[in-house]
Amino acid sequence: MAKLTDRQQQVLAFIEQEQASSGMVPSTREIQAHFGFASQTAAINHLRALEKKGVIQRQAGKARAVAVVSTLRRETILDVPIYGQIAAGMAEMQDQEDEGMVSLDVASAGISKGSKVFALKVRGDSMIGAGIHEGDLVVLEHREPRSGDVVAALIDGETTLKRFVVTHGRPYLKAENPEFPNLLPTRELIVQGVMATLIRKFRK
Amino acid sequence: MAKLTDRQQQVLAFIEQEQASSGMVPSTREIQAHFGFASQTAAINHLRALEKKGVIQRQAGKARAVAVVSTLRRETILDVPIYGQIAAGMAEMQDQEDEGMVSLDVASAGISKGSKVFALKVRGDSMIGAGIHEGDLVVLEHREPRSGDVVAALIDGETTLKRFVVTHGRPYLKAENPEFPNLLPTRELIVQGVMATLIRKFRK
DNA sequence: CCGGCCGTGATCATTCACCTCGACGCGGAC
DNA sequence: GTCCGCGTCGAGGTGAATGATCACGGCCGG
Numbered sequence: 001m002a003k004l005t006d007r008q009q010q011v012l013a014f015i016e017q018e019q020a021s022s023g024m025v026p027s028t029r030e031i032q033a034h035f036g037f038a039s040q041t042a043a044i045n046h047l048r049a050l051e052k053k054g055v056i057q058r059q060a061g062k063a064r065a066v067a068v069v070s071t072l073r074r075e076t077i078l079d080v081p082i083y084g085q086i087a088a089g090m091a092e093m094q095d096q097e098d099e100g101m102v103s104l105d106v107a108s109a110g111i112s113k114g115s116k117v118f119a120l121k122v123r124g125d126s127m128i129g130a131g132i133h134e135g136d137l138v139v140l141e142h143r144e145p146r147s148g149d150v151v152a153a154l155i156d157g158e159t160t161l162k163r164f165v166v167t168h169g170r171p172y173l174k175a176e177n178p179e180f181p182n183l184l185p186t187r188e189l190i191v192q193g194v195m196a197t198l199i200r201k202f203r204k
Numbered sequence: 205m206a207k208l209t210d211r212q213q214q215v216l217a218f219i220e221q222e223q224a225s226s227g228m229v230p231s232t233r234e235i236q237a238h239f240g241f242a243s244q245t246a247a248i249n250h251l252r253a254l255e256k257k258g259v260i261q262r263q264a265g266k267a268r269a270v271a272v273v274s275t276l277r278r279e280t281i282l283d284v285p286i287y288g289q290i291a292a293g294m295a296e297m298q299d300q301e302d303e304g305m306v307s308l309d310v311a312s313a314g315i316s317k318g319s320k321v322f323a324l325k326v327r328g329d330s331m332i333g334a335g336i337h338e339g340d341l342v343v344l345e346h347r348e349p350r351s352g353d354v355v356a357a358l359i360d361g362e363t364t365l366k367r368f369v370v371t372h373g374r375p376y377l378k379a380e381n382p383e384f385p386n387l388l389p390t391r392e393l394i395v396q397g398v399m400a401t402l403i404r405k406f407r408k
Numbered sequence: 409c410c411g412g413c414c415g416t417g418a419t420c421a422t423t424c425a426c427c428t429c430g431a432c433g434c435g436g437a438c
Numbered sequence: 439g440t441c442c443g444c445g446t447c448g449a450g451g452t453g454a455a456t457g458a459t460c461a462c463g464g465c466c467g468g
Contacts, residue, residue, distance in 0.1 A: 005445070020280065023261060023271020024229065027424060039448045044426075049445075057227060063267030063424055063455060067227020070283065074307050076224060077281060079274060103278055104308040108341070110405045131335045131404070137312070150406065200335070200402040201314045202354065209413070231456060243416045248458075253413080267423060267456050 004053060011035075011046045012055060016068060025066045075105035080139055082119045102137060102199060109139060109197045116142040118193060120152060120159065127161045129176030136200045140193025147171075150195035159192060208257060215239070215250045216259060220272060229270045279309035284343055286323045306341060306403065313343060313401045320346035322397060324356060324363065331365050333380030340404045344397025351375075354399035363396060 004012065014034055018026045026034070031043040047066065050056045057072065059065035082100040102119055111117055122136040130150060132138070138152070138161065145151045147166035152159050153173055162173035171189060175181065208216065218238055222230045230238070235247035251270065254260045261276065263269035286304040306323055315321055326340040334354060336342070342356070342365065349355045351370035356363050357377055366377035375393060379385065 007446075022263075023276045024263070024266070024269055027267070028426095029424070037447070039450090040425085041427095041449085042447050045446070058425095059226075059228070061425065061454070062228070063231070065228055065268075065425085071281075072227045073305075074281070074283060075305070077275075077278070077307060079278060100311075101277075101279070102309065102312045103281060104312070104403075105306065107304075108306045108308070108403060108405065128335075131332075131337045133335045195406050197406065198402070198404040199308075199312060201312065202399050202401065211414075232458095233456070241415075243418090244457085245417085245459090246415050249414070262457095265422070265457065269457085 004050075004055065008046060008049055008053070011043075012050060012068075015056070015066065019068070019071075025064045027064050075107045076113070077103050078106050078109055078111060078117060079103050080109075080117050080119045082121065082137070084121065102139070104139075104197070104199075111139075111141050111196050112143075117196070118142075119199075120161075120193075122161060124160075126175040126177050126180050127163070129178070130163065132161060132176075132198060133200065136198055138195055139197040139199065141196045142193050145191050145194050152192045152195070154190040154192055161195070164191065164194075208254075208259065212250055212253055212257070215247075216254060216272070219260070219270060220275075223272070223275075229268045231268055279311045280317070281307050282310050282313055282315060282321060283307050284313075284321050284323045286325065286341070288325065306343070308343075308401070308403075315343075315345050315400050321400070322346075323403075324365075324397075326365060328364075330379040330381050330384050331367070333382070334367065336365060336380075336402060337404065340402055342399055343401040343403065345400045346397050349395050349398050356396045356399070358394040358396055365399070368395065368398075 011031065014031065015025060018024070018030075028040050028043040028047065031037075031046070032040050035043070037043055047056070047058065051058050055069055057067045057069055080102045082102060084099045099121075106113055109117070117139060119137055119139045122132055122134055122138055125134055127150065132150070140152050145164040147164065149164045150161060151164045151173075152161055153164075155173075162175055165172045165174050173189070215235065218235065219229060222228070222234075232244050232247040232251065235241075235250070236244050239247070241247060251260065251262065255262050259273055261271045261273060284306045286306060288303045310317055313321070321343060323341055323343045326336055326338055326342055329338055331354065336354070344356050349368040351368065353368045354365060355368040355377075356365055357368075359377075366379055369376045369378050377393070
């Protein structure tokens, strides 16, 4: 891919910035106005140059038909709401206060498109044996758990992270920390989500 | 936010799908054609309804002036290239084979916009004490390490993950695993990146 | 009976990409 | 040097793409 000129870099930056802030790609006239060109031709030429260098794609004749290749190549982005640490009543998935958002691509998340997804901040260290630490962000998928999955389960009105194990046809919840009781009886087991991804942010 | 009709959901899905695949929002006529409407008005009405319900934003008079609010609210997405496990010669950041891509928002990544970023797949368990396991994906930022940071360093032509510690004004690399030598002398220390985020994908 | 939803059909007014012709500077090729 | 390509910009014009509007009708729940 050929290198971009300073000017072309500026134009590309403008396009990307506009798309991020207003959601739409600027037209040739808007580019013209932004850079103070007296003619559209200047803007069009820059677009053509960017297209030839492969950083954008265009569709002849169509309005605002500019697509930035780097965002085009990207996998679908999943927006995961963070429901905090306490998840009482989550079974209904309602009235949950959003405490933020994580966005990552579906491939990295390993999540089947279409299923309900949410995230929780890990509190405590009952799963430290599985490499899940306090403060980690856990992305969970709402689906039926399989044996061996790490799940967020509602026990005594509180959500905790445990490993879901089925032995002799009976489901158990297992904490991965020697200081915790290894097996918990699981009557009225409510699994709120199955762990799909873990995200840990290091010092800022 | 008012609930969407089935039809409105379909229209929104079409818009999002088009934007993802071609990079641009469909025009009213394209929406019309896709759904087999005999009139543009049908398409326009749906857009108006979607706008009133707050899921899209439009700008009067402008072409393809539709912005999906959910993607608009989103933080800036960072595209991180995965450079694999072996990173010989990475100091130049050149000729690196892309083995994929991870995309996540800058806020979750905790990365200062503008710095060079890349990712590596963790091999071995020398950092298991820090909760970093084999197979984890580590996002690294190219910057000067501070004491206590986890860094990817080039030692004997191979990249390994270690904790960077400065004691008595002298830098050391420390493995977080009792089976490994605790402190490594660090002459000619090349730090390729400072760990910013960890991503672990669970069973698929 | 009204308002929201879902359409058809035709027309109008802009927005917008594209084209032609021309200009200037710069660096490499001949 | 001289020519050529490329980047960058100006002036003006054309036709297609596109959003917007008006008029009309049907369906449904409150």
